[in-house]
Amino acid sequence: MKRVAHTLLALTLLFAAGTAAKADEVLLQSAKSGLYVTVVNGTLAAWARDARQATKLDTVRLDGNKIAFRDIRSGTYVRAGVGQNTMLAAGSPHIRSWETFELNRIGRGEVALRSGQNGLYVRAGVGPRSHLAAVSQRARGWEAFRMVDVRNTGGHNAGGGIDLRALSGDYRITHAAADNGFLVRLGQELAGSARMSIQRRGILSATVGCNSISAQISVENGQFRTRGQPMSTKMGCPIRAQSLLETRISQILTEARTVERDRQTVTLRARNGAELLKLRRI
Structure with a gap:
């Protein structure tokens, strides 16, 4: 029975992914630092100043406000729960609870991401290189992100081109x-x-x-x-x-x-x- 339930869950997630609207290609940007999310030492971190250095992600809309992210380069899904600090990294072949996030809009075009597995919010700013990890009880400054449409980035960088x-x-x-x-x-x-x-x-x-x-x-x-x-x-x-x-x-x-x-x-x-x-x- 347990195996059947797991199979049904997998089929449901596959169906949801397959019937979702065309995926939006986005970049994640820390609302706190203005830096884009990229891969640093194998896990995701808000570290790139230039949008061209950011990791491109497809969004997969699931039930309600739930969402998953697929790394376009590798074709794998972003997982929260890598290592003791529940870091975020691409590499998962499927969408289950660790690959599922609640998308909570917190105003001014900013969103917070809550892990579907441990219920904690994703924070940018864990460690010296601003790694992403599902560790926060509340959504505040370092838990706020912008989902930037790749088509709108052009040559944008975190400094805004100021001279x-x-x-x-x-x-x-x-x-x-x-x-x-x-x-x-x-x-x-x-x-x-x-x-x-x-x-x-x-x-x-x-x-x-x-x-x-x-x-x-x-x-x-x-x-x-x-x-x-x-x-x-x-x-x-x-x-x-x-x-x-x-x-x-x-x-x-x-x-x-x-x-x-x-x-x-x-x-x-x-x-x-x-x-x-x-x-x-x-």
Whole structure:
């Protein structure tokens, strides 16, 4: 009886896959980092800046809001449950519970994926290379994805093609990443004087009301680089938080690898997509 039930389940899934509407060819993009999902060391990770480096997936619509993903290159299905951390990877020949995901729309064109096997949400950001794994109880920032139609990507990349011409201007510094990696909104005491200016020739200057920080930067196609080490004047600051933030800004300028702009907000990100600094155009 158990064998018959398994056979019926397999036939049902095959029937669902075979009678579904034409599959949509999509890329998965982390809504948190803006990076595309690709294969890193055998499992899926939100690691590709350019859509052309992303893993192309067919979507297979199942019952209700359930969905499966087929890796176009290998013809195999994406499975959650690889290794102890329930990583996601292609390679499964069939659609069963580990290959089934609930597709929950969470607004603004973003979705969350919930494993049909363990009931946990897929998170991008597990480990230093932002691997995907079904480990989260709730759908929040790192559990949010965009399903990008391959036909609409063209030459799109995670940096949005921004260059120095588009980035130049004067900004307020609104958020900075602390040493523990969490992005923190500046308190009122610092926010009023925290400024950054970027010139078209690549000269960046910043202050939080005490010393002046300067750096030579390059920005091309969303890729951010600081040439050499940032320089700073050496005045003693009356507020300790000013000195700490000055040091952190200099570190962030050397750590940042990509930059993106959303209307009046500019975000610098680390190599793994983590937000390091947020600016608001004045």
